[in-house]
Amino acid sequence: MVTRRRMLQGAGTLALLAPFAKGFGNETPQNVAQVAQQEHAKPTGDDYVPVTDPLVKQKLAQWSDWKFGIILHWGIYSVLGIVESWTLCSGDWIKRPGGVGYVEWKQRYEQLRTKFNPVKFDPAKWAQAAHAAGMRYLVFTTKHHDGFCMFDTAQTGYRVTAPDVPYHASPRANIAKAVFDAFRRRDFGIGAYFSKADWHHPDYWSPLWAMPTRNNNYDVGKYPEMWKRFVDFTHAQINELTTQYGGLDLMWLDAGWVNANGHPDAKAYSSDVPWAQDIDMPGLAAIARRNQPGIVLVDRDVSGPYENYRTPEQAVPDQPLPYPWETCMTMGGSWSWNPHDKYKSPRELVHTLVGIVAKGGNLLLGVGPQPDGELPAGALDRLQAIGAWMRVNGPAIHGSRAIAPYGEDKFRFTRGRDGSVNAIYLVDEGEQEPPASVTLRSFKPVQGAKLQVLGAGGELAWRQRDDGIHVELPEAVRRQLAASPAWTLRISAVRS
Template sequence: MLQGVGALALLSPLGEGFGHDQAKAGAQVAQQEHAKPTGDDYVPITDPLVKEKLAQWSDWKFGLILHWGIYSVLGIVESWTLCSEDWIKRPGGVGYVEWKQRYEQLRTQFNPAKFDPAKWAEAAHSAGMRYLVFTTKHHDGFCMFDTAQTDYRVTAPDVPYHASPRANIAKAVFDAFRQRGFGIGAYFSKADWHHPDYWSPLWATPTRNNNYDVGKYPQLWKRFVDFTHAQINELTTQYGRIDLMWLDAGWVNANSHPDAKAYSMDVPWAQDIDMPGLATIARRNQPGIVLVDRDVSGPYENYRTPEQTVPDKPLPYPWETCMTAGGSWSWSPHDKYKSPRELVHTLVGIVAKGGNLLLGVGPQPDGQLPAEALDRLKAIGSWMQVNGSAIHGSRAIAPYGEGQFRFTQGKDGSVNAIWLADEGEHEPPANITLRSLQPAQGARLQVLGADGELTWKQGSDGVEVALPPAVRRQLAGSLAWTLRISAVQA
């Protein structure tokens, strides 16, 4: 916190609400890059190694995404203050060109002396998370890995942290989480606002898009594509096993928009990053790697990522809700976190519909996870320690939910009916009724975290299950309760 406050004082008076308000705006607007794909245009996986990896990812169910970069020094919304779009608000009195110069100098203040990725991995593992997505490079182009393609990187001599044995931050993070058994995902922005062949210094930068017609200047775009492919090659050869390549900046794609209006979020020309070539590099180096070309339908969007939202119903393709634990993807000193109850219920609701939850937390500029974020992870972990077997490795089962129940199915055929506790509901009711699912003859019913089997009978309104007082006392205070049915009627 002190490092961030010092940087604020040095650079400009942002004001208390600046970072938090920008973060909320960024979380809302960044997902509106262009028209989202529909279920009809999802391309199923055919590569058997990718299918196997995607099945593993589906079993993980719960992951952590970490947005960390030089923007964290100020506690502002990722890279977005560099972007000249009308929803972006920079500090009062600071012009765009001056702000861009100041922003890029943040690298000279990035010195996370308390960075210990093993502590991050332990907190995430205890929360019941099973995979990680880490920002190797956001749209600003600052690389959190030791790339040979640019000096705009965390290991450069002008970055104070470059002398640390953990200076190659992406490698340190991946190694620490891999040691805890995590699946490893590399977030990588296809846009790069620092690269002179994406935002050329010859022209202004009116939007997030590249700022020249690639048809008129193909040599510039070719250099940028080669640069991007070289970085993908580095990440997939020098950083151990990578399970997911999580590609952001969906506006960088092979689609043209001939009717694009000036200063809109589209440009007439295609920003073709050569995804077939990129995929060939990634899968040559990491056979079976899952590619997530976000919001670009086609063979390289192996699963889809609804952002900050939970679909109303199950989706006909693999999917993952990416959602912030607070209001911001990156660290904001005034962020407000969702309650443990909301987070657990969100996780249950997503998994019941067949999706994964990728929960976002922004590390502080000193390298620590925020105390409130750690509190939320600890609370989720306490619930997952009892109920995690109803989440990990589960599958959706119709009708997915009923009243306060949400349903998941284990690979052994058992069904979990997860009761979402209402606000102020500190223990489950003495009697509950299931209308949608019928236990099979001889099925055993129990509540996870409580001793003994439960009695049940067929009533006029459904299956009636009695919870004795001793069971209810054992479950008191939980955010949700899991009734496990060993088998249900088909």
Template sequence: MKPLQLLLAALLCAVPLSATHAESSGDYVPETDPLVLRKLEQWQDWKFGFMMHWGPYSQWGVVESWSICSEDVDWCKRPEGEAYVDYVERYEQLPTTFNPVKFDPELWAKIAKDAGTKYVVFTTKHHDGFNMFDTRQGDYRITAPDVPFHANPRADVTKEVFDAFRAQDFGIGAYFSKPDWHSDDYWSPRWATPNRHNNYDTRKHPDIWKRFVDFTHAQVDELTSRYGPVDILWLDGGWVRPTDTMDDVADGNAGVPWPQDIDMPALAVLARRNQPGLIVVDRAVGGRYENYRTPEQKIPEEPLPYPWETCMTLGDSWSYTPNDNYKSARSVVQMLVDVVAKGGNYLLNVGPDANGELPPVAVQRLQEIGAWMKVNGEAIYASRSVAPYRDGKFRYTRLKDGTVHAFYLPDTDETELPATLRIPGPAPAGGAEVKLLGDEAPLAWHRDGDATVVEIPASLRKQAANAYAWVFRLPGAVASN
């Protein structure tokens, strides 16, 4: 990496994925389409997803898109001494050197599958407007003649990613940015670009805005008609919304008084005509087209009364950053357990590098997570929340057959289970065999008040030492459904 690139990587830090609060302030509106409801139920069975932020910005190891936004906030920094317009000009030339010759989507899919994830969400276009798919709506795309990678037989990256993950039985999610900072109909060259919003009053210039809406619909049409079965349309950029939903979440750090209404009713109809049952996630907007909600980089304190998904980075950054600070496998597993116990899904993000490779440290973490999932996944997949959800170090999930799994989350210095463990909460059915996942030997147990007291032999305690979390199967603890 060149010295200037290293400087950029140091200056441009991680950023919230939408750089706004990713929670909606309005009421959740339940879906009524039976096909969408069926898909949501399937999505809730998957529980654990894999996300990737990738684009030409990965060459510099900088935050995705946000360095070309001129807001005076930490995540929009540029190198000292360089004029904004000069920086944007250089940034927009990044595609002309983007040649990820080590791109191997089958390997990505294998790594993600071995980690235990069940669905993928891939950035087909981020806010900078560069298309990682073969759009016919413009030339700022991975398959354009001035992009070195365009001659590669795998140049239509989105197609290759979707095909490779679909071959491994993954659910397929298309991340798509509603704002497009490269579009002259969003950031018009007639005016300055003071913030993330479109830079003209849509009430004064409805013709320009209509062109942008038509462009957006055409691209979503492409993604949902030309790329095989798609399960989730994951829309980012929550400040692009109609007037009647505007609030301080939509305003971000520099609000505008005009609406940015891209006609979500028509967009959803179009997308679902191509993909019946498609889950639409209009992040942070609320209403009919936010089929599930996406708390970002955090886990709610309590279960939420609607479908939801915590999206979180494995490192500190959404996109590739050299020497990123990756979370431990133990930390990720325990967060996954906490999310699932509260009824949510967990979407874990890794940013591939400029060559198209997943960083080795991230791959190692994913392998470690996968080893735990191979033993304990039955307590995660197709589970739902069950009271009391959590109690001290314990978390709980239930299966449709009435089995409850109790997770014991050890402290960092706790390497072995105690010889006698009191599990508060749901009681196993009389005569049921209580087991520690990963071992088939039934454990001696009895009820004492509101707790299941389990005796754990020394040999099993030693055998199961150093787990990120221990999981006990409690058959028949709730009525089957």
């Protein structure tokens, strides 16, 4: 990811890698002030460019129905349980092992590929766990900023299928393909994360000069032939991904500082560059949509026709946004695997999902697979807990749309295709069971409307009064809902 992250993680190692990773400790996240310095101004709704291509509009509507997805950051950084790619950047806000110089660390980092051997990797298990949690689409990191490719690209030897990677002999060595195929069999929407920056490529970070920042390290106006080679390389990889990996629904492009018009991230961390890093997005988009008609492009944090939806990172907007959007958020504190990560509680995750969907957005929840190829036990526990809730309340989430006023007291609202209204009650921590009755002021049911609690069966008694509708919750229903982090009151029809 790009910004709004906890840049530091506790770093753990396997015993056999201890000499390799010597110097890593249990670091803590930077303080709020430091993180704030890494923020950049987000585009406003005024500069969103609506989609006009009918195939893309159709796909975007489908994506909006999915509501809940998973993003998986996995790469050679996972071998050590460190933050994805970012230790390769030079800056005093990056923490590397004590006493290890930048040049030596970069060499060590690139050798992590010789340790990557996820012998327990079984993407069918990942897909099953995500599907059971109620997730309906996937975004997988085909390449992060470090340039290591998790797919069988012909453009570079810095890839998971290279002979010096222990896992290259596995029948699942083409990891991106194995992941996409497994999730596609579960009828998931498929998204490919791809970093437009590539810190391994010699025409992005040229070995002729130092590479002090996330930006390319030479003036593209002075060396246009170098930049053209990098653009051609990038387009060739996009062509591979969109021709050799089955149907793709989303192309999720990270590294927003790589664009034609300049970008706040290009000026971050005292690293102002006076040249635009024009990746030729019109050409890239033409390749992607020639090969995958209707594919949704997510050129993150770059306003224009190729940011078909926006992705507030680690944040939930206070109000509904005037364009399609998705909060991308970690289940814990890290995008990639961190052995010391602390995951959010199932209650917090359910409430976050409900709050986002009530405002018309999607939640893309981040989980980092372990270096052995398994999902962490803590993450699986939470996916199971969310799934138990979604099996009952999923009809209030999937395929729903926002409806004003979006929330009232402890309730958050969604609208079903049939005109029903779902009032989802968010249970306070320590709240033992629902109250004997609740009052809703925001909606008036039509005469003869049916009210029920999803999963509880039977209709509920309700009365219209001046201060709203009063709904009685029988003791049997309250007992049934006692352990739930949220529950849904469905009104079959309301007055317009």
